[in-house]
Amino acid sequence: MGVIGDLEFSRVQNLPTWVFFAIPIAFLILRTLLTGIYNLYFHPLSHIPGPKRALFIPGYYTILLLSGRVHITVARLHNLYGPHLRLGPSTISFSSPTSWKHIYGHIGGRKTFLKSPMYDQGGDPHVRDIVSERDPAKHGPLRRLTSHAFSAKALTEQEDVVQAYVDKLVCQINVHATKQPEEMVKWYNFATFDVIGDLAFGQPFGSLDNGEPHFWVSMILDSVTAAAWKMVAVKIAGTGRLSKYLMPRGLREKRERHYEYSRKTVERRINSPTTRKDFMSKILSEKDAKGYDLTFLTHHSSVLIVAGSETTATFLSGVTYYLCRTPHAYAKLTQELRSAFSSYEHITGMETERCSYLKAVIDEGLRIYPPVSFGLPRTSPGEIVDGVFLPEGTECFTSSWAATHSELNFHRPYDFLPERWLDPDCTDQKEASQPFSLGSRVCLGRNLALMEMRLILAKMLWVYDMELVDDVDKLDWVRDGTANPLWRKPPLMVRFTRREGVRVGVLDDEA
Numbered sequence: 001m002g003v004i005g006d007l008e009f010s011r012v013q014n015l016p017t018w019v020f021f022a023i024p025i026a027f028l029i030l031r032t033l034l035t036g037i038y039n040l041y042f043h044p045l046s047h048i049p050g051p052k053r054a055l056f057i058p059g060y061y062t063i064l065l066l067s068g069r070v071h072i073t074v075a076r077l078h079n080l081y082g083p084h085l086r087l088g089p090s091t092i093s094f095s096s097p098t099s100w101k102h103i104y105g106h107i108g109g110r111k112t113f114l115k116s117p118m119y120d121q122g123g124d125p126h127v128r129d130i131v132s133e134r135d136p137a138k139h140g141p142l143r144r145l146t147s148h149a150f151s152a153k154a155l156t157e158q159e160d161v162v163q164a165y166v167d168k169l170v171c172q173i174n175v176h177a178t179k180q181p182e183e184m185v186k187w188y189n190f191a192t193f194d195v196i197g198d199l200a201f202g203q204p205f206g207s208l209d210n211g212e213p214h215f216w217v218s219m220i221l222d223s224v225t226a227a228a229w230k231m232v233a234v235k236i237a238g239t240g241r242l243s244k245y246l247m248p249r250g251l252r253e254k255r256e257r258h259y260e261y262s263r264k265t266v267e268r269r270i271n272s273p274t275t276r277k278d279f280m281s282k283i284l285s286e287k288d289a290k291g292y293d294l295t296f297l298t299h300h301s302s303v304l305i306v307a308g309s310e311t312t313a314t315f316l317s318g319v320t321y322y323l324c325r326t327p328h329a330y331a332k333l334t335q336e337l338r339s340a341f342s343s344y345e346h347i348t349g350m351e352t353e354r355c356s357y358l359k360a361v362i363d364e365g366l367r368i369y370p371p372v373s374f375g376l377p378r379t380s381p382g383e384i385v386d387g388v389f390l391p392e393g394t395e396c397f398t399s400s401w402a403a404t405h406s407e408l409n410f411h412r413p414y415d416f417l418p419e420r421w422l423d424p425d426c427t428d429q430k431e432a433s434q435p436f437s438l439g440s441r442v443c444l445g446r447n448l449a450l451m452e453m454r455l456i457l458a459k460m461l462w463v464y465d466m467e468l469v470d471d472v473d474k475l476d477w478v479r480d481g482t483a484n485p486l487w488r489k490p491p492l493m494v495r496f497t498r499r500e501g502v503r504v505g506v507l508d509d510e511a
């Protein structure tokens with residue numbers, strides 16, 4: 001036995017080195033092929049159409065998320081395969097209005113679709129914030145605690161803060177964007193980050209004053225991309241630890257600096273008590289009783305900054321582009337705003353609510369360029385979505401961009417037509433556009449965001465005319481933007497001209 005064993009061992013030893021690599025690789029290829037064939041023909045979801053490669057490439061959809069063009073690819077695939085689309089063995093994307101209600105809404109007698117494990121990749125695995133907490137029993141108290149800062153009363157108190165920054169923006173436009181064109185994506189970012197910085201921490205980032213991005217702000221997009229890298233690692237290898245090696249080094253460092261800066265800012269806020277109500281007031285008052293530590297508070301406030309600033313700035317950039325490119329909509333909106341307000345000082349959050357065309361412009365802006373363009377992943381509890389049974393554990397979502405750009409839901413989906421929101425005879429499926437999501441995880445900052453959008457659009461267009469300049473014919477907002485998964489917008493060069501004969505206190509008193 002010993003002799004035979006030695007003989008066999010020496011035969012193995014004599015095999016060429018490549019064999020030792022080839023065998024596991026061949027095994028992996030065979031396993032992938034057999035699993036793919038099972039997924040294609042025998043899996044319980046095999047009746048749902050989709051590209052075959054999605055069943056053979058591990059983490060296909062998550063890899064798409066890093067491509068920057070996931071919204072376009074998924075919309076194209078929905079056009080090809082219909083409103084139910086299989087993007088992985090157990091990953092289903094929908095583009096119908098009903099799917100929004102079935103996956104995210106409250107419907108009596110139906111089980112809840114919880115956030116999928118993809119949300120675990122957002123930050124510190126041991127700390128869950130209001131966005132990443134998946135367990136409803138823990139999310140409920142967190143949401144109740146946070147919602148104080150978003151009540152109708154809080155919103156009224158916050159209007160002064162918002163108004164002050166809108167006025168600053170109007171003044172800075174006068175200085176920087178009337179004599180020559182100016183890049184507006186950055187100015188909208190400055191305004192929305194300053195507002196949220198002030199509301200979250202009691203201190204602005206000072207970007208509007210300095211005309212410079214705060215370093216922390218520029219880190220935010222990268223830190224969200226870093227989270228997407230982690231998702232890829234989890235999907236492919238089953239562990240986020242691999243992301244350390246997969247993720248570009250710069251991204252990892254930026255993500256770490258992002259958390260470090262948030263921690264210091266929160267510490268400063270804790271050490272400077274204020275009577276002014278901001279996002280932290282309620283939570284700090286219960287800090288000791290509930291045992292909220294610095295790590296938790298850091299995650300909590302930094303998630304509010306990310307959720308509340310980049311999204312609104314994205315909307316403003318998109319709507320500026322589409323308004324400048326759609327003369328009839330621009331003319332109707334300016335006509336409405338300029339006749340609704342006899343003076344700049346009359347433009348308030350509540351008064352702007354009466355402007356129906358402004359509301360339609362906002363609805364259309366959020367449809368054509370949804371700030372959250374990808375599907376928010378949920379796990380099926382074993383329920384039917386839009387007529388399709390999804391076994392327990394299936395990952396599913398409504399792909400926002402695909403839903404709002406499908407001809408099954410909207411006529412001329414790539415045209416900016418605010419009228420579709422006003423015309424009672426329009427047959428568009430408007431419920432296919434849910435920019436703030438719905439149900440128990442609906443956006444908490446919706447009313448604040450809408451107030452900010454209304455005030456910025458109304459005040460800017462009351463004071464100025466605006467036009468896209470220079471390479472206007474070369475710029476294509478859809479073609480030139482990428483989503484990683486938050487938007488990276490192309491430069492938006494706009495020139496503003498102050499309307500003659502209108503008095504604007506913040507400009508004229510300053511002069």
Ligand code: HEM
Nearest residue numbers: 130307308311312371372376435436437441443444445449
């Ligand atoms: C155009 C502006 C905005 C858009 C389109 C938007 C969109 C969304 C969406 C789609 C979600 C659901 C995320 C998910 O299910 O994973 C969400 C959640 C959230 N948003 Fe917004 N948002 C906007 C502005 C804001 C603002 C200004 C704030 C204020 C800080 C805010 C705070 C939040 C919070 C706290 C959540 C988590 C709610 C929860 O899970 O209970 N958002 N938002």
